[in-house]
Amino acid sequence: MSEKQIDEISGVETTGHEWDGIKELNTPMPRWWVWTFYATIVWAVGYMIAYPAIPLINSATTGLLGYSSRANVDRDIAAAKADQSQYLDRIAQMPVEEISGHPDLLQFAVAGGSAAFKVNCVQCHGSGAQGSPGYPNLNDDGWLWGGDINAIYDTIAHGVRWEADDDSRFSDMPVYADLLEPGEIRQVAAYVYGLSGTPSDPALAEAGATIYAEQCAACHSDDGTGDVEFGAPNLADAIWLYGGTEDEIAQQVANPQHGVMPGWADRLGDPVIKQLAVFVHSLGGGQ
Missing domain, CATH: 1.10.760.10 (Cytochrome c-like domain)
Structure with missing residues (x-):
């Protein structure tokens, strides 16, 4: 029978293992902790039997209690x-x-x-x-x-x-890039912007008023307030779906976007x- 080895500093028995001059103390877990661990194992086994727990190929064990969270x-x-x-x-x-x-x-x-x-x-x-x-x-x-x-x-x-x-509600704005010159599109964009803001060039807006009356008023009304029957937006309220700068208005006039x-x-x-x-x-x- 081997003789017990006691660590000189702590006075605790060692396990006999030594590595690079370091010895391992033999300090087992407290018995209450060990018995608690055993109890959790017993509880887990009981839970596995009572409730669905073990995965199968197409399902899982149902458990003795027949519990189902899905149900x-x-x-x-x-x-x-x-x-x-x-x-x-x-x-x-x-x-x-x-x-x-x-x-x-x-x-x-x-x-x-x-x-x-x-x-x-x-x-x-x-x-x-x-x-x-x-x-x-x-x-x-x-x-x-x-x-x-x-x-x-x-x-x-x-x-x-x-x-x-x-x-469904349908409305399509014409592609004015095919109907108006680029300068005319800039003019009507300046006029439309002027309905709710201050155009960059009043002369452009003034020229755009005539184009607006000829090309746009039929849907958007003479004062630009729109027509819900045609889905034509109000151009005088500063609420813009595709952007409200003069450049963005000009882009929408030239090649209008149509959402779905x-x-x-x-x-x-x-x-x-x-x-x-x-x-x-x-x-x-x-x-």
Whole structure:
């Protein structure tokens, strides 16, 4: 039997291992810690038997208790849908303009519309519905196709220039680079900019007034306030979809950009479209 080796400095027995003059002290874990560790092993084995735990090829062991977190989530979702159905059924049967007259439906529609907006609309209009170049800001007063609740509903349901929907809203601005000389485009751009700002050259704007009256007033109106029936934007409110500098206006006149918005009716259904319309209208920019 080998003789115990005691470390001279600490007075603790060593394991007998030595490396480069350093000896390992024999200091085992406290017994309470060891027994706690054993208990966790026993608990883990019991948990593995009682609950789903062991992965199989196409599934996992179900456990003796038959617990399923997925089944619980499915039950919770079913219960939530059952609670919502009383509101969704009323919304489905009610014209969208009447929802605001029912405080409980209005609150539900705004909350549901906000959730649907975050899933389907923020990619283009932004998380705060503030838009970006080419994508309208839904908080302001610039509405190409009208900002009342019914107009918003129609735009969401059928989209803009969405060829898959026969009821989609269509409007196309001519390519004036094929119709006007570059100098004339600069003139009309200066005039349009002057409707809401101060043009860089008043002489250009003055010459552009005649061109505007001949080429643009039919859609944008004589005073530049636009026409929602044609989706013609208001040019006098300093709200610009593709930029509002004279150069950007000239580019839009010469080679206009035409955005496309999907129609959501087939994908989301009428109750969700109504909730979206109510939510967007509640942002404050609607008419």
